[in-house]
Amino acid sequence: MPELPEVEIAARSLASQVTGRTIVGLEHLDWERMLEPLSAEAFAAMISGQCITQVSRRAKWVLLHLANDLTMAIHLRMSGNLTVHYPAEPARTHVHLIIGLDDGRRIFFDDERKFGRVRLLDPDGLAALDAAHGPEPLAETFTAATLAHILAGRRTKIKPLLLDQRLIAGMGNIYASEALWLARLHPLLPAVAIDANGVAALHQAIRAILTQAIEHEGSSLRNYRNGYGRRGQQQDYFLVYDRAGQPCQRCGTTIERVVIAQRSTFFCPVCQLRPEL
Structure with a gap:
């Protein structure tokens, strides 16, 4: 399972590619249980047209902050990967979620074990996620x-x-x-x-x-x-x-x-x- 270093690198490498890009829409979802608790239709409606203002990490969650004050929180669990691909690149067998961006590139959520989860959080939901976790061990305050x-x-x-x-x-x-x-x-x-x-x-x-x-x-x-x-x-x-x-x-x-x-x-x-x- 990806741990703090892997999730930190996942967030950093996503941030360098997608910060400032606008989500065109949900292009593909073949494992709806990834979404907690929204339906695919509701999820697609809430992310479409939204700019990704920031990408960060909290604990083992990758956080994509959107312009509408919602945050897409993604947990990679046992086998998940988040990668960015150009339009001509085909999706592999275990890519269960694809999010399209305004420059034609796509974010792939590849998860062979199907344990990964995606939540769409409002500010209160994000605060609850934060409160559910202990201190960050690399923070200056972790003495x-x-x-x-x-x-x-x-x-x-x-x-x-x-x-x-x-x-x-x-x-x-x-x-x-x-x-x-x-x-x-x-x-x-x-x-x-x-x-x-x-x-x-x-x-x-x-x-x-x-x-x-x-x-x-x-x-x-x-x-x-x-x-x-x-x-x-x-x-x-x-x-x-x-x-x-x-x-x-x-x-x-x-x-x-x-x-x-x-x-x-x-x-x-x-x-x-x-x-x-």
């Missing part, structure tokens, strides 16, 4: 003290806690595993058991790994592409994720894989000592 406050008193294991979008926005399975390795914290460690030094290390690790992943335009393990159709490169720099059976880059111990909260989790059993539970 070590902020993270300490989030962790305080919680007996939840740190790995699933990092994936809770209500607590920290945009973190996902890949970068949670990477950050915990950087911080030398075991994924099963209860959040409340992390001391001040551990919180500081985790805060630094989260920001470092997300920043690096954005610099490398995200991770492309399967479907992910940016708005130009290019793959990310962060998978070439993985420290622990998807490296089970390979040596730890710090100590040489074999990386292990476990399933925590139904997610594959990768860690070094020496660098990240298992807590006494």
